[in-house]
Amino acid sequence: MNDNTQYIxxxxxxxxxxxxxxxxxxVVGKKEGEGPLGKYFGQIETDDMFGCNSxxxxxxxxxxxxxKGLLHKSNLEPHSVRYTFAGDLxxxxxxxxxGLKSFNIPLFGLYGACSTMGEAISLGAMTxxxxxxxxxxxxxSSHFASAEKTFRFPLDYGSQLKSCATRTVTGCxxxxxxxxxxxxxxxxxxxxxxxxxxxxxxxxxGACMAPAAANTIYHNLSDFxxxxxxxxxxxxGDLGYVGQTVLFDLLRIKGYDxxxxxxxxxxxxxxxxTQNTNSGGSGCGCSASTFCGYxxxxxxxxxxxxxxxxxxxxxxxPVSANEGNSIPGIAHGVVIESV
Amino acid sequence: MNDNTQYIxxxxxxxxxxxxxxxxxxVVGKKEGEGPLGKYFGQIETDDMFGCNSxxxxxxxxxxxxxKGLLHKSNLEPHSVRYTFAGDLxxxxxxxxxGLKSFNIPLFGLYGACSTMGEAISLGAMTxxxxxxxxxxxxxSSHFASAEKTFRFPLDYGSQLKSCATRTVTGCxxxxxxxxxxxxxxxxxxxxxxxxxxxxxxxxxGACMAPAAANTIYHNLSDFxxxxxxxxxxxxGDLGYVGQTVLFDLLRIKGYDxxxxxxxxxxxxxxxxTQNTNSGGSGCGCSASTFCGYxxxxxxxxxxxxxxxxxxxxxxxPVSANEGNSIPGIAHGVVIESV
Numbered sequence: 001m002n003d004n005t006q007y008i009x010x011x012x013x014x015x016x017x018x019x020x021x022x023x024x025x026x027v028v029g030k031k032e033g034e035g036p037l038g039k040y041f042g043q044i045e046t047d048d049m050f051g052c053n054s055x056x057x058x059x060x061x062x063x064x065x066x067x068k069g070l071l072h073k074s075n076l077e078p079h080s081v082r083y084t085f086a087g088d089l090x091x092x093x094x095x096x097x098x099g100l101k102s103f104n105i106p107l108f109g110l111y112g113a114c115s116t117m118g119e120a121i122s123l124g125a126m127t128x129x130x131x132x133x134x135x136x137x138x139x140x141s142s143h144f145a146s147a148e149k150t151f152r153f154p155l156d157y158g159s160q161l162k163s164c165a166t167r168t169v170t171g172c173x174x175x176x177x178x179x180x181x182x183x184x185x186x187x188x189x190x191x192x193x194x195x196x197x198x199x200x201x202x203x204x205x206g207a208c209m210a211p212a213a214a215n216t217i218y219h220n221l222s223d224f225x226x227x228x229x230x231x232x233x234x235x236x237g238d239l240g241y242v243g244q245t246v247l248f249d250l251l252r253i254k255g256y257d258x259x260x261x262x263x264x265x266x267x268x269x270x271x272x273x274t275q276n277t278n279s280g281g282s283g284c285g286c287s288a289s290t291f292c293g294y295x296x297x298x299x300x301x302x303x304x305x306x307x308x309x310x311x312x313x314x315x316x317x318p319v320s321a322n323e324g325n326s327i328p329g330i331a332h333g334v335v336i337e338s339v
Numbered sequence: 340m341n342d343n344t345q346y347i348x349x350x351x352x353x354x355x356x357x358x359x360x361x362x363x364x365x366v367v368g369k370k371e372g373e374g375p376l377g378k379y380f381g382q383i384e385t386d387d388m389f390g391c392n393s394x395x396x397x398x399x400x401x402x403x404x405x406x407k408g409l410l411h412k413s414n415l416e417p418h419s420v421r422y423t424f425a426g427d428l429x430x431x432x433x434x435x436x437x438g439l440k441s442f443n444i445p446l447f448g449l450y451g452a453c454s455t456m457g458e459a460i461s462l463g464a465m466t467x468x469x470x471x472x473x474x475x476x477x478x479x480s481s482h483f484a485s486a487e488k489t490f491r492f493p494l495d496y497g498s499q500l501k502s503c504a505t506r507t508v509t510g511c512x513x514x515x516x517x518x519x520x521x522x523x524x525x526x527x528x529x530x531x532x533x534x535x536x537x538x539x540x541x542x543x544x545g546a547c548m549a550p551a552a553a554n555t556i557y558h559n560l561s562d563f564x565x566x567x568x569x570x571x572x573x574x575x576g577d578l579g580y581v582g583q584t585v586l587f588d589l590l591r592i593k594g595y596d597x598x599x600x601x602x603x604x605x606x607x608x609x610x611x612x613t614q615n616t617n618s619g620g621s622g623c624g625c626s627a628s629t630f631c632g633y634x635x636x637x638x639x640x641x642x643x644x645x646x647x648x649x650x651x652x653x654x655x656x657p658v659s660a661n662e663g664n665s666i667p668g669i670a671h672g673v674v675i676e677s678v
Contacts, residue, residue: 006470007421007470007471011422053662057664082350083350087450089431091657091658092430092654092655097654097656097667098667101533104533105532106531106532107669108458108461109449109450109451109458119447119448123462130468131346191422192446194439195440315431317431317433317436319395320433323395325396328440
């Protein structure tokens with residue numbers, strides 16, 4: 001083991017040489033822009049088709065716009081970024097393959113369902129902290145319409161949603177991670193396990209993912225010997241109102257009460273009382289765009305000093321669900337501190 | 340940058356502290372077992388359904404059997420493995436989610452199409468070499484029937500294949516990567532870019548992937564200042580006979596003739612003259628199972644001293660292809676040496 005890193009407890013890593021978030025950018029759709037976090041996003045696109053001919057191409061364009069905006073804001077050329085860690089929800093990472101190919105940056109394609117931004121930041125920070133790269137880019141996206149088409153029904157059907165259902169966010173968030181200094185530092189990670197409590201309700205993904213979120217948060221706290229109050233915020237991805245109650249209950253059984261410091265991006269991104277979004281927002285883009293806007297601005301302004309960011313994923317495939325299988329969850333935790 | 344690693348050229352990494360392949364295991368289907376490499380696989384399963392009720396569950400069972408075999412051969416319990424890096428070809432990594440959940444090992448889910456074993460070994464080696472873990476597991480799988488159902492037509496249709504088409508391998512390969520010593524050492528990696536020459540022929544994935552393979556091999560050779568003969572073998576994943584000719588032509592234009600040292604897992608795994616496999620084998624499991632059998636045995640026996648292993652992926656989605664898009668490719672290179 002080299003001097004700069006150490007592995008901790010069951011599954012966590014502590015970086016003695018932290019990786020730094022140098023810059024961030026997000027692009028979201030119209031409805032997200034009208035929500036409570038609207039002013040924090042980098043760009044709000046009012047055409048949900050992004051000028052394209054299909055929802056999948058629209059999500060690719062969303063990724064392309066986000067990376068362009070991030071590189072511009074960072075004053076970087078694509079060839080200055082050594083590796084990209086990225087993914088989306090679509091089969092075979094369709095949005096990522098077509099959204100990122102024009103940048104010609106070596107790519108590690110990732111699939112962690114809606115936890116992908118946690119996985120991408122973790123691997124990006126591990127790569128920079130180890131000295132494998134000066135500059136990497138981590139990204140995740142989702143699009144309401146491409147996700148509905150993939151996982152539920154085409155929008156044209158006008159299907160009704162259960163009150164426990166979440167609305168997939170049209171959004172993409174991306175960060176530049178690098179060495180030595182930045183607007184926030186990544187000091188540790190807790191990669192997640194697949195956790196399956198047998199939930200089969202694909203309209204209730206919050207309940208499907210909550211056990212995985214609880215598992216990762218529990219291991220982060222126990223691996224590092226911390227209490228929930230060590231963090232100004234413990235931020236899950238897209239559990240929504242229903243999943244949040246399950247998370248609190250599961251962690252109370254383990255002896256942790258996180259209710260005072262918990263925040264869920266899916267609850268924050270929409271105003272469910274006026275925006276008709278039921279249990280909240282979801283999708284890779286929910287936590288990614290909330291992170292690359294509201295969350296990083298709080299850290300930059302030092303309103304928060306230390307957070308545990310835990311994007312949460314439901315390992316749902318339309319085929320596996322139709323074949324009667326359960327929906328396992330996974331959640332990847334990242335410790336981020338202000339500088 | 341710490342002392343143990345250095346980044347090289349445009350996109351390669353050299354490990355001063357190599358990571359070691361400690362053990363390997365593979366499970367394949369009946370047809371693969373009857374092929375020229377049959378005696379090198381760990382296990383040949385004659386029931387293509389693996390005792391399950393669907394092709395997707397069969398592929399999950401294939402992964403489960405492979406990890407069980409690998410842990411048994413390694414004399415390891417699941418909790419001794421710190422992280423898994425794994426993926427498959429199905430939408431939302433269905434085979435991986437259900438195939439690996441019972442082991443309860445933290446998971447980084449990966450999608451690199453048929454290049455996934457290269458991505459998984461690269462990230463596993465980067466993680467171990469950096470000191471983030473003592474022991475990790477890297478894995479990739481594919482299943483003929485689940486892939487045909489996803490990307491082409493259900494088997495029951497009895498569709499005919501073009502002569503340039505490849506046959507998806509039913510197979511899974513997995514390695515344990517660790518520190519200090521082993522049966523072969525991983526000394527460098529060259530993560531790949533997305534390369535798109537506009538090929539739209541989903542029955543000719545060899546041609547779609549060859550430009551990406553050429554790009555990664557070219558950058559590996561130029562980053563490290565090596566000639567093709569530096570390697571005893573340069574081994575691509577599943578270009579097949581058609582893709583191989585494209586690869587040779589593209590690299591000759593760049594000044595490299597790799598024809599004397601090239602091997603393609605897709606060409607080796609079947610005897611196309613007697614097994615009716617057209618251009619050869621393909622799928623994540625093609626390069627993964629050939630690696631975790633024939634290739635590692637050559638390195639273990641020191642018949643080869645140094646290889647460049649370059650699994651090749653076609654970033655093909657059934658949706659993107661049906662929407663008229665091209666099929667970009669990606670290839671991840673790993674330098675492996677005998678000990």
